[in-house]
Amino acid sequence: MVSERMKGLGTARSVIRELFEYGNARAAQIGRENVFDFSLGNPSVPSPAAVNETAIRLLQEQPDQIHAYTSAPGAADARQRFASSLDRRFGANCTADRLYLTVGAAASLCCVFNGLTCPGDEFIVFAPYFPEYKVFIEGAGAKMVLIPPEIQGFQIDFDAFEGAVSEHTKGVVINTPNNPSGVVYSKATLERLAQILTEKSAAYGHPIYLISDEPYREVVYTGVEVPWVPHLYRDTIVCYSFSKSLSLPGERLGYILVPQDVTEGDDVYAAVSGAGRSLGYVCAPSLFQQVTSLCCDLTSDIQVYETNRDLLVSSLREMGYHVVEPGGAFYLFPRSLEPDDVAFSERAKQFELLLVPGTGFGAPGHVRISYCVQTDMIRRSLPKFKALADSYK
Numbered sequence: 262m263v264s265e266r267m268k269g270l271g272t273a274r275s276v277i278r279e280l281f282e283y284g285n286a287r288a289a290q291i292g293r294e295n296v297f298d299f300s301l302g303n304p305s306v307p308s309p310a311a312v313n314e315t316a317i318r319l320l321q322e323q324p325d326q327i328h329a330y331t332s333a334p335g336a337a338d339a340r341q342r343f344a345s346s347l348d349r350r351f352g353a354n355c356t357a358d359r360l361y362l363t364v365g366a367a368a369s370l371c372c373v374f375n376g377l378t379c380p381g382d383e384f385i386v387f388a389p390y391f392p393e394y395k396v397f398i399e400g401a402g403a404k405m406v407l408i409p410p411e412i413q414g415f416q417i418d419f420d421a422f423e424g425a426v427s428e429h430t431k432g433v434v435i436n437t438p439n440n441p442s443g444v445v446y447s448k449a450t451l452e453r454l455a456q457i458l459t460e461k462s463a464a465y466g467h468p469i470y471l472i473s474d475e476p477y478r479e480v481v482y483t484g485v486e487v488p489w490v491p492h493l494y495r496d497t498i499v500c501y502s503f504s505k506s507l508s509l510p511g512e513r514l515g516y517i518l519v520p521q522d523v524t525e526g527d528d529v530y531a532a533v534s535g536a537g538r539s540l541g542y543v544c545a546p547s548l549f550q551q552v553t554s555l556c557c558d559l560t561s562d563i564q565v566y567e568t569n570r571d572l573l574v575s576s577l578r579e580m581g582y583h584v585v586e587p588g589g590a591f592y593l594f595p596r597s598l599e600p601d602d603v604a605f606s607e608r609a610k611q612f613e614l615l616l617v618p619g620t621g622f623g624a625p626g627h628v629r630i631s632y633c634v635q636t637d638m639i640r641r642s643l644p645k646f647k648a649l650a651d652s653y654k
């Protein structure tokens with residue numbers, strides 16, 4: 262006898278993985294250069310040189326300590342460096358003892374959902390959304406309430422949102438820059454969200470926490486501003502990761518920040534830490550606690566993502582695709598050329614284009630293009646996108 266829920270999660274098909282595997286099989290048949298795989302969100306640019314240099318230096322200088330356990334929420338010196346960096350860069354006014362280091366944004370989110378959830382609690386999520394949120398929220402015993410997408414600009418449908426907030430709402434999740442739309446919420450969007458949350462918290466007599474999932478915080482393009490969310494809404498909890506900003510997804514390093522001003526902040530931090538303990542997310546990888554904290558003011562060179570975005574947005578628009586321009590991350594979320602995005606993704610395969618259907622992100626009628634790939638591949642893919650569009654004429 263095993264847990265049916267876990268068995269279900271362990272055996273459920275992942276559309277993204279299936280596409281990726283299909284791409285590998287197809288590459289073996291027709292050559293890698295003839296398959297245009299836009300399925301995965303693995304950063305394509307290397308980490309800054311300082312990352313590897315720091316890792317090598319630490320391995321040489323501290324061979325007897327660098328692999329040791331640290332304290333459960335992370336080494337004190339690493340946490341202090343992150344806190345100082347956030348203060349310097351955002352005026353965050355944060356202290357090391359409100360940072361909990363863990364294995365990426367995924368674990369950060371799980372610790373927060375598990376730490377906050379009481380029986381009957383709900384978390385609101387805006388489509389399009391990172392599908393693992395549902396797994397994480399339900400895994401914590403809470404209910405996910407999904408707000409349909411605002412498809413003109415992928416900001417927030419505030420009418421739908423206001424209608425969904427209730428006494429059961431424990432938190433609201435945002436992800437900006439966004440996976441899968443690449444859109445950055447404007448300051449006006451965040452201010453309106455903050456205003457509603459403040460009013461609703463007062464009306465229901467308890468704080469509604471804003472969980473800001475920020476793995477793409479630094480992956481933003483020229484002229485785009487990503488506001489520091491805790492400045493706009495006091496009860497914000499930040500979940501961060503170095504997977505994208507430093508191109509380190511396999512090293513599994515991120516953190517939770519419970520800012521000083523958060524309501525019942527000491528309890529929230531204690532509960533998040535307790536959730537980390539209960540889930541086994543203690544003592545994040547010690548080498549990379551040090552490496553990331555020594556390199557946390559750096560970002561990988563994301564110029565190629567911007568080049569790729571510009572090329573794709575202008576080319577696809579010329580071909581007649583409807584595209585909302587992303588301000589960051591490395592995803593584009595155009596409308597599919599027929600209402601059924603799954604059928605559209607299947608048709609795209611005939612042109613060797615691997616595009617992820619939007620249904621899994623809560624936004625049917627769209628597909629996700631991960632453009633963290635070589636620019637040359639994008640150039641070579643353009644005739645395929647054109648042929649795909651022409652096939653609908």
Ligand code: PLP
Binds near residue numbers: 302366501
């Ligand atoms: N949140 C979003 C929106 C993501 O896109 C991802 C990964 O792609 C994660 C969280 C998880 O990232 P991590 O590698 O830090 O666990």
